[in-house]
Amino acid sequence: GEPGTGIYEVYEYDAGGVQEVIDELTFQSGSSAEVDPVAAGIARAQAVVDSFSEPPDQITVTESINSVVPEGKTVAWLACEVTCAAFNPAFEAATEALNWNLEILNIASFGANSSILTALDLGADFIAITGTPPATIADEIETMVDAGVGLYSCFDTTLPSELEGLMTNCSGNDNVFAAGSVHANNVIVRSGGTAKVLMVNIPDFAVLVSQRNGAAAAFEENCPNCTFEELAVSLDQLLTGEVPGAIISAFQADPDLNWLMVAFDGMLYGILDALEGANLDERISVSLTDHDAASLQECVDGRIEFGTVNPVLYTAWLMVDGMVRTSVGQEIPGNGHVTPPIPLFLTQTPESCQALLDTPEADWKGPATMEAQFSALWGRG
Structure with a gap:
């Protein structure tokens, strides 16, 4: 732009994590219209969140099968x-x-x-x-x-x-990176750009490393006042019930932390009770990637802020x-x-979680008519 001016670009992300400029905020240096970087970051985060707040209704494969599918496989x-x-x-x-x-x-x-x-x-x-x-x-x-x-x-x-x-x-990498980004951007919006985040994760799984990187990138881009760190645990620790204790120790060691991001549904078990038992439940907000029926019920009960739904x-x-x-x-x-892209959306309210619990799967299976859509591609419709 001209000398003394600047532009903030507001991005929207598709499910593959690809940025698309959807708005530009122009300001004059030193003028009353100058944009606060915190506010600009929250605006970018809100644009991402808005694009993932309703369940998609279409599968993301469109190419039909060109021959008769053999039976008996x-x-x-x-x-x-x-x-x-x-x-x-x-x-x-x-x-x-x-x-x-x-x-x-x-x-x-x-x-x-x-x-x-x-x-x-x-x-x-x-x-x-x-x-x-x-x-x-x-x-x-x-x-x-x-x-x-x-x-x-x-x-x-x-x-x-x-x-x-x-x-x-x-x-794979692009989809889970995007899921981490969507999750983090909603934390930014929910916290007003002040979240001090601990993400509990199992980095032995490569996709969870990608998810962590997507979250970290979102915080770096859109939240100058946020902090983000990973608590890396092992699968053995998860299976032996050691994860809640490790989380409590981390929060007790750093009183500035105020948000827990959980990498996937199976890691949530025991964490909420442990936070309550340590009198940390009022201080710590909890969100997770990849709901299951148990975490949806915790959402209905108000014990977690939100989750992403992984079909x-x-x-x-x-x-x-x-x-x-x-x-x-x-x-x-x-x-x-x-x-x-894998269809993805955020559960923003207890009511949205209850609606998923009320389905036959007690979860979000994917687009409502996905079975018919796939069958039609296969010539079985």
Whole structure:
């Protein structure tokens, strides 16, 4: 601009974390119209929040299948401990719609190696898994490739174009970075730009590192008076119930902290009771990424401020969509469903959480008619 002027650009983010300028605020240096950087940051954060405050109604895949889908295929779904059982109903519904067979194999996180071999012994045509770095199952993936079986994944950061045998990786780096950004921007708005944030996280999972980075970037860009730090814990600490104690210790050690961001639903258990027991519940606001039924009830009861809704049922249908395309020799769009954004929105009120609890899934499955939309793409509508 001209000397003595300046411009603040107000951005909106799509679900892939891509910025789009939606407004510009111009000010004259030294004039009464000069924009406070705190106010400008909150305005940018509010623009992000506004774009994720209603549930999307459309799936993000639009390419139809160009051939008749064969019947009788077998899908092996490797369901990890703690949270992966939530995917089961969607895998059941999607494979039933195709007249395919489903084998559900329960596994420990980072313990998929022998289960992949079991799946191959069961005659699996496709194997699905979530949140597992392919480097931990490299030998088994080579065995799958030799057998002509692909791996269909979500919630990891490896790109299918970089690894033979990896066919999909939906909700990867860009999507979880965006989820972290949306979460953080709502904290900025809710706190009036004053949040001193502790994020409890398990950085052993690459996608959770991306989520943390998305949150950190939002705070850096839009909240000069906020602070953000990570409390890194391990999966073992989560499984043995040590996380609430670690959080209490962190808050007691730093009296300036006033907000807790929880990386995913399975980490919330025991935290709220621990905060109350330590008389910290009035001081600390709590929000989380990825609601489940339990956290939705906590939202209804007013014990957490808000959450983002991560449609795990939708991602199961998305993995099966990749299998369908492979079965007819059709390319999976978006580099293996990496780039299509995962539908996402914020639960801003207890009423919005209750509305999700009142659904048959007691959760947000994804767009309301997603089953019919996917089936139509597959020629099963």
